[in-house]
Amino acid sequence: MFSFIARQETGPALLLPLALMRFRAGFPSPAEDHIDRSLDLNEFILHxxxxxYGRLDGxxxxxxxxDGDLLVIDRAxxxxxxxxVIAIHAGDFTVKRLRQSGNRWLLAPENPAYPVLECNDETEIWGVVLISLHWPSP
Structure with missing residues (x-):
């Protein structure tokens, strides 16, 4: 499942500090010493x-x-x-990984509790997910 969020056509750039370093999941690092430049999230938008934008549901x-991640989808x-991809399958939107097996096209979940869906003549690939932003629930 999938829900849409309106995207502003134009607006001020969202500039965020970008640290060009890897962050260890172990001992703390003084990341502020390594800020290289500002990052404009619009740099990732080619079309x-x-x-x-949309929110993942499920x-x-x-x-x-x-569930709840913000997805950036490019239809071009x-x-x-x-x-x-975001696909329309059996009349509903779904988010899955596109796979090919011989001549068959499949929509594969990452979670093994869900079935792989075989694409048919009515399946439409609606867009490609460029970015998935996740943050923990409050």
Whole structure:
């Protein structure tokens, strides 16, 4: 399942500090000493007129995506095997990884509790997920 969020066509750039370093999951690091530049999230948007935001609803893509994650979707990118896509399958939106097995195209969940869906003539790849932003629930 998937829900849409309106995207502003234009607006001020969202500039965030960018640390060009890796962050260890062990001992703390003084990351502020390593701030290189500001990062504008618009740098990731190649096709503004074809880019949408949406929230993930459900757990079929765990552990790589979680319920409530904000997804940035580009409808102008041609989907290839391995891409996470937004697809219309059996009349509903779904978020899955696009796979190819011989001549068959599949929509595969990351969570093994869900079935792999075989694409048919009515399946439409609606867009490719560029970014998934996750933050823990309050």
């Amino acid at each position: 503004p007129a074809a880019t949408f 757990d079929s893509m765990e552990p790589i995506m979680h 990118i041609e989907a290839r095997p391995g891409h996470v």
